[in-house]
Amino acid sequence: MSSSSTAQRSGPVVLITGCSTGFGRELSLVALDRNYRVIATARRLETLADLQIAGADTLQLDVTAPPNELATFAEKAWKIHGQIDILINNAGYLLGGAIEEGTPSEVQAQYNTNLFGLLNTTNAFLPYLRNRKAGLIVNISSQGGCLNMAGAGLYCSTKAAVDSLSDCWSRELKEFGVKCVSIQPGMFRTAVSQSSNLHRGSNRIPFYTLPDTVISEYLKATNTEKGDPAKASVKIFDFIEANVKEGGVLPLRLPLGEDAFALLKQFYEERLAEMEKFKEWSLGTDFD
Known part of the structure; x- marks a missing residue:
């Protein structure tokens, strides 16, 4: 499981889900480059062979496994280094199409991975983090959690729920010294x-x-997106290292990428303007 270079590392311990591709892989590489002790996970262990060679510990993890299996996994992962400083919940996928077009089993699978998998995996580690009175939970959400794009409604709804869970965890876990933030990539x-x-x-x-139309345009844009996941992964760890410290304050949510920052800023400004426009219908409901 462990490579010989892993034992020489002395940095914080980070466990990342969904490391076979995308952000999970890039985050693992950045962490390894910074001397972190990395526990990289994926449903198929063979997809992590190069990360193991690079110095990561690798574990098989299906986030949709039953809670008792996730509890066993958390115990195994924790014992590797006797601690986990950062849990990055990254595993997920996109179910496209109109909301009505998702079959019950497809909708359940989308929620099982993107939401319940994240929830149950985090819950499996929380007893250890609470007892240690330290730790950071980083949930990889999406700008879609606010923007709610047509053609990706089910996916966006899972990310909206992830944002909400993250907000609550940041408040509930504060007394235990555990921080939580939701990252919203574009x-x-x-x-x-x-x-x-x-x-x-x-x-x-x-x-x-x-x-x-939305899905067609999305597929056409594949491999032309301006966002560089390697740069974004560096930015995430720069953000963590600059803000996660004794007394440090994290935002509830962090837009990631030029597009996400601009679109989410516009989203909040439009919501505020909308609230003011319809203010008369919101007020006047208290007892006299």
């Missing part, structure tokens, strides 16, 4: 649009045109 040149990471709802309904 469009990055990762493997999300590849067949293994992009699923299309199979209950196709020809009356929907907007979701088809």
